[in-house]
Amino acid sequence: MKYVLMYTSRPDLAAGADPEAAQAIYQRVYEWFGTNAGVMADSGAELLGVETATTVKHSADGAVVVDGPFNEAKEVIGGFSVIDVADMDAAIAVVKTWPLLELPGIAVEIRPMVEDYSHMEG
């Protein structure tokens, strides 16, 4: 099954982290992608900071463009990948080794990807 991993963080908490320790952990992120190359259906993308986000929203008078992310939450999405593994437990096992989870405020959301569109036919 394919799962999208959404890497999220709390910029407000990340500011307090020890830069050297954080640097060491980032180094391990590269290794992590190497280790898990076999399950990466799409290694995805790392995103620039949330301050660069622009959102296009529905409004009754037509779409409007606003500065900022789509929601006001403290957590921001920093990137995503797509993995292809047997089941949810396998996905959780991969995600649990994500090196950044050692830092406060880090979370990874796992979402199964829609792969079967056959029920939408006829």
Added chain:
Amino acid sequence: MKSRRPATTDDLLARTLRDEAGPLVARLSRRFGDFDLAEEAVQAAVVEALTSWRRDGRPQRPGAWLQVAATRNAMDGMRHRDRQRALAARVDVPTAGEAAAGTDDRLALLFACCHPALAPEARLALTLRAVVGLTTPQIARAFLVHETTLAQRIVRAKKKIVSAGIALTVPPPAERSVRLGDVLAVVYVMFNEGFVSSTGATQDRDLAADAVWLAGVVATALPDEAEAWGLAALLTIQHARSRARFADGDLVLLREQDRGLWDAAAIAEGEAMIERAASLGRPGAYQLQAAIAAVHATGSSWAETDWLQISLLYDELARHDPSPVVRLNQTVAHAQVAGPADALARLEQLAQPLADYHLFHATRAHLLTGLGRDDEAARANARALELTTNDAERRLLTTRLHSRRLDDGS
């Protein structure tokens, strides 16, 4: 409550369904490749069985009866959902003689139903339905929740198992002890729900007995897991006291229970489980609670109870689980050893986290009474009563409010 009346047809039906439903859900899930469909089919078969078996008596081979009914439902469901896929699958109707699935199947199902990716409030409901063979109305009655709400909760959890790819497997040893904690927590809550609400005369299933059974199934299937034996021991010993816990629907406190009504054989069985757990050399919170329950269960009276040992066990338990409720019980044991003044000082430290917990106020009332501070005790008892939702506990607290009796809160 089963222990207060002779075994009825319903008890027999319940036990048969309990034995058969879980493995059948697991087996049909594999066969049809769809847990949601399989679980729905077994649930419908359970409902049919309750009607038909009550009317015509239990069939010769209840397991086979249930399997045939559930398989037919699953195939109907499959045709209803997806004609094409049903034709492609061409599932054969099983013969009644097909070998019954083993405990591993039930265990795998249990781990899936208690998966951490499911909402905590859905895990117990789903476990009761899929693993223990209860119907949605039975579960709704046990938890005093609206049937529609409960059904929605179960549907959401089942859909997530299917769509998020939660496998019906027992986790590998490295993952197992953490995941086992989630499973044991569900069984523990199941027991407590049954234990507290067993006053209900309308209840047609004894949830506490179901939980004792399920804890035994888990421990037997995972014999090297000390905490699984610890929970089985704890529930076995607690349940052994159930006949003495209620008199005419009113809760009877431990200190006033007729100890002659306790099931001595079950208590001995529980103690053997504690020894088995201890031999594995990995102490834990359930084992310590079981040890505490065993000390209570072997005291010849409230006064003769080995309070020093209980107090020491609570100190150890609080190291494993420093939650406010455990520290509250630690204080109750401490009061028996060191007196109410010292215990009250410790108790006041829990005032904030337990402000809305009725037993905090009930315990405080008890200690204040012991110190002769009757007006404060009355106010604490009144607060406890305000916060109580369970009818039997409410009646007990009402009695205390009027008579200001000393008691232990258990």
